[in-house]
Structures are given as C-alpha cells and as structure tokens.
Amino acid sequence: MAAVTVGLTLDTGAVLALVGRRATMTKVFDTARHEGLLITVPAVVISEAFRAPNDRFDEVMRGVTVEPLDKLLAKEAGAALAAIGEHVPPPGGVPCALTVDAIVMASAARRGDVVYTSDPDDLSRLREYFVGVRVILRA
Helix, strand or coil: CCCCCCCEEECHHHHHHHHCCCHHHHHHHHHHHHCCCCEEEEHHHHHHHCCCCCHHHHHHHHCCEEECCCHHHHHHHHHHHHHCCCCCCCCCCCCCCHHHHHHHHHHHHHHCCEEEECCHHHHHHHCCCCCCCEEEECC
16 A cells, blocks of 8 residues: 655745745755655635746746636635635625635645645634644744
8 A cells, every 4th residue: 555645735925935935945845846745836825926927936836736726626615714604705895815725725635735834823723624634834
C-alpha cells in the first residue's frame, strides 16, 4: 500500500508571503516543490493577491496548480459558511470576507491538504466544518 502524500493549499497571505520573499514561506514552498508535493492555490486567492503585473507573482504561480472554482467547491464553501453562522448578505450586500477563506478550506478538504496561512483566526473558525484540514501559521 502506497503512502498518502498530503499536499499544500495556500491562502492569500501565504501567496503574498511568497511574492514578498518571506524566508519561512519560501523555505516551505521550496521544500514542498523539491519533494514533489502538489501545491494548490484556489483561483479566488489570485483575485485577492494580484494587484498589478509582477514578475515574482508570475514566478510563484508557475510553481503551483491553480484550482478553478467549480459549482461543487462553491457549494461546499457556502455550506461551511452556513454551518458556522455566516448568513447570506442582503440584496445588494457584499459577501462576507470569510467567503475566500471558506473556498480555501473546501479546496484543501477536497484533497486532504494542509493549509498554509498568515492569519489562522478565520480559518480556525472554519475548521468546525472542515474538521480534517490542518491549518498551519507559517506565512
């Protein structure tokens, strides 16, 4: 029986730490790539992290798998938000900031990944729903 390899899912803070060349996250990233681990960035994270053309951003994105937001992933994130008491915004309202975090956690849960983050508070709330996902403060 082959060993199960856990991959990494990066949230916005982890991506920004890589783009900013923070030593700890860069070491995690380089080690994971060297060991052949799958590093996933949900597409919605790119929307939060990308603000202008940047060679370093493009370099980081070449080293990851970008996961598109499909209907099942979106519904799983929405179910998680409902489970922790975040409600649908009123008509014309803005979705809660936790939406991207819920997508990151749903993405990681899909593969059994570890999530790397710089802000574990919201992700920790979502662990009430995604109980099998480990969240690591490293970025």
